[in-house]
Amino acid sequence: MMKETFAELGLGKELLAELAVLGYEEPTPIQKAAIVPLMEGRDLLGQAATGTGKTAAFALPILQRIGRTKAVANKPFALVLVPTRELAVQVSEAFHKYSKGLGISVVPIYGGQEFRRQIIGLDRGAHIVVATPGRALDHLRRETLDLSGLQTLVLDEADEMLDMGFAEDLELIMEATPKTRQTALFSATLPPRIASIAERHLRNPSRILIPRDKGTKGSVPKVRQTAYIVPRSHKIAALGRVLDLESPKLALIFCRTRIEVDELADRLVGRGYRVEALHGGMSQVERDRVMKKARGAMVDLVVATDVAARGIDIDHLTHVVNFDVPSSPDSYVHRIGRTGRAGREGVAITLAEPRELRLLRNIESMTKQKIGVSTVPTPLDVKARRLDITKGAIREILLAGELDGFRVVVETLAAEFDPMEIAAAAVRMAHEATAGESANEDDVHIPAIESFSRPQSSQRGPRQDFAPRKFEGKGSGKKPRSWDTNSGPPGGGAGGGERGGERSRESNPRDMVRIYISGGTRMGIRPADIVGAIANEAQVNPRGIGDIEIAEAFSIVELPEADVDHVIEALRGATLRGRKVKVHRDKGIRS
Numbered sequence: 008m009m010k011e012t013f014a015e016l017g018l019g020k021e022l023l024a025e026l027a028v029l030g031y032e033e034p035t036p037i038q039k040a041a042i043v044p045l046m047e048g049r050d051l052l053g054q055a056a057t058g059t060g061k062t063a064a065f066a067l068p069i070l071q072r073i074g075r076t077k078a079v080a081n082k083p084f085a086l087v088l089v090p091t092r093e094l095a096v097q098v099s100e101a102f103h104k105y106s107k108g109l110g111i112s113v114v115p116i117y118g119g120q121e122f123r124r125q126i127i128g129l130d131r132g133a134h135i136v137v138a139t140p141g142r143a144l145d146h147l148r149r150e151t152l153d154l155s156g157l158q159t160l161v162l163d164e165a166d167e168m169l170d171m172g173f174a175e176d177l178e179l180i181m182e183a184t185p186k187t188r189q190t191a192l193f194s195a196t197l198p199p200r201i202a203s204i205a206e207r208h209l210r211n212p213s214r215i216l217i218p219r220d221k222g223t224k225g226s227v228p229k230v231r232q233t234a235y236i237v238p239r240s241h242k243i244a245a246l247g248r249v250l251d252l253e254s255p256k257l258a259l260i261f262c263r264t265r266i267e268v269d270e271l272a273d274r275l276v277g278r279g280y281r282v283e284a285l286h287g288g289m290s291q292v293e294r295d296r297v298m299k300k301a302r303g304a305m306v307d308l309v310v311a312t313d314v315a316a317r318g319i320d321i322d323h324l325t326h327v328v329n330f331d332v333p334s335s336p337d338s339y340v341h342r343i344g345r346t347g348r349a350g351r352e353g354v355a356i357t358l359a360e361p362r363e364l365r366l367l368r369n370i371e372s373m374t375k376q377k378i379g380v381s382t383v384p385t386p387l388d389v390k391a392r393r394l395d396i397t398k399g400a401i402r403e404i405l406l407a408g409e410l411d412g413f414r415v416v417v418e419t420l421a422a423e424f425d426p427m428e429i430a431a432a433a434v435r436m437a438h439e440a441t442a443g444e445s446a447n448e449d450d451v452h453i454p455a456i457e458s459f460s461r462p463q464s465s466q467r468g469p470r471q472d473f474a475p476r477k478f479e480g481k482g483s484g485k486k487p488r489s490w491d492t493n494s495g496p497p498g499g500g501a502g503g504g505e506r507g508g509e510r511s512r513e514s515n516p517r518d519m520v521r522i523y524i525s526g527g528t529r530m531g532i533r534p535a536d537i538v539g540a541i542a543n544e545a546q547v548n549p550r551g552i553g554d555i556e557i558a559e560a561f562s563i564v565e566l567p568e569a570d571v572d573h574v575i576e577a578l579r580g581a582t583l584r585g586r587k588v589k590v591h592r593d594k595g596i597r598s
């Protein structure tokens with residue numbers, strides 16, 4: 008029988024209690040598949056993108072096993088390797104979140120942070136170390152990290168780590184761990200390089216793979232599907248605008264956890280909607296009350312978890328909104344199937360963070376249906392839409408006639424004012440009375456984020472989210488070639504064909520610019536050091552980095568113009584291979 012709950016998966020009561028506090032109602036598919044084998048100590052190869060719940064899929068078994076073996080923290084029990092500093096922080100926060108009160112210590116170590124602080128953390132004893140490969144290796148070399156007692160090694164986002172040039176580091180780190188360790192490898196994609204690592208380092212792994220070209224269970228309903236790519240911090244403002252633009256009769260908005268449901272419902276009430284929350288923490292009586300109100304059209308928005316919304320069937324439900332990308336294509340299909348009932352057109356809207364794009368693409372390929380990506384409406388769009396609504400209402404009144412009682416007011420005012428002005432004033436009054444004013448938070452600037460499935464625009468730059476990045480001139484020792492203005496920026500993948508033509512002379516934030524770094528092969532600098540430093544110190548997405556050319560005494564790196572100043576500033580205070588470097592815009596000859 009498929010295990011459906013966290014308790015059935017065999018997690019201990021402390022962890023179950025923590026998950027309940029966090030409002031997790033049921034395990035995601037990757038958790039259902041991975042937790043049992045990992046708790047049994049088996050190796051695992053998991054194909055999972057961000058947003059599937061993969062962090063908990065490996066973190067919960069590790070915590071459970073540490074608790075069970077009563078491991079002491081003199082040597083790390085588990086090491087989780089991640090590609091970036093951001094992820095190191097995120098993953099160690101997840102461990103903290105799940106292990107409150109368990110007395111388990113987690114230490115993140117990543118480039119850019121002082122060694123001393125990390126050494127103190129490691130000396131105090133760590134059950135779990137979450138590290139970027141470069142820094143983990145540095146600690147191994149300094150003998151401040153001892154992996155001789157390691158029980159579990161997790162390679163998280165393995166494809167990203169290889170893309171960043173960490174392959175060699177990973178091998179060296181694995182050599183420093185016992186052969187008997189358990190290894191779990193998670194990767195969004197499984198190119199041959201990953202398969203090769205898996206083959207060499209995993210023993211009879213349990214495999215959790217996204218099947219190729221296999222449709223999802225059940226048929227996908229005919230629903231207009233749109234996604235908006237928005238950073239987390241702007242999600243509520245974006246949702247507000249999208250709702251204002253779409254003016255749903257009734258929308259069902261999905262969140263991942265009970266806590267998120269309650270929080271979002273509160274925020275939306277504050278924006279003047281009639282909102283009800285629906286989740287598994289509510290009694291049946293409360294849930295029935297919400298459903299009754301929804302059916303009776305006394306609610307505009309129902310904010311719900313998957314579990315609570317299962318089986319909801321309301322004819323006038325016009326919109327389904329995924330506040331986050333759902334953790335699996337099946338869940339997406341279930342959710343959007345709540346709308347488009349009784350032959351009516353339904354609308355499904357998904358708010359995705361940039362890092363969840365891959366998950367969205369998986370859903371597209373599994374459902375074989377396109378999810379159009381739109382830019383979040385601007386406050387002006389919303390204003391125009393509100394005016395449209397007012398205009399429609401006025402038109403209805405004009406068609407209905409029966410204005411005699413009001414004509415006299417116009418006639419009196421017309422002695423003093425122009426009739427057009429009088430009409431405009433009346434429209435304004437009607438508009439303000441019905442549409443109200445948008446919340447202040449709507450006026451924030453929500454950055455537009457280009458995405459994989461948008462048609463290529465002429466100003467499209469190198470930030471192809473899924474484009475392969477290339478490193479050129481690695482350690483060649485030669486003088487790097489000069490900048491070729493016609494070659495266009497590197498890193499272009501699908502659809503980048505229009506590049507290489509005319510490039511605007513004006514500075515475009517997406518243009519590639521080169522920076523000079525005063526260190527090269529002589530200092531032992533490799534592409535991974537540079538990428539790691541840029542990602543960690545400047546917190547810049549490494550996928551935007553173009554060519555990296557490393558000569559004997561210096562390196563040249565191509566970056567989008569928008570990131571350059573910030574990266575230079577950040578790298579100036581940083582060290583590469585333990586040495587300070589000079590960084591400035593490259594003044595090399597331009598042909």
Ligand code: AMP
Nearest residue numbers: 031033034035057058059060061062263
């Ligand atoms: P991840 O794919 O690990 O980055 O997780 C994505 C998000 O899903 C995180 O915000 C988690 O806190 C959340 N999450 C993970 N597992 C569950 C679950 N079973 N129920 C609800 N939320 C979850």
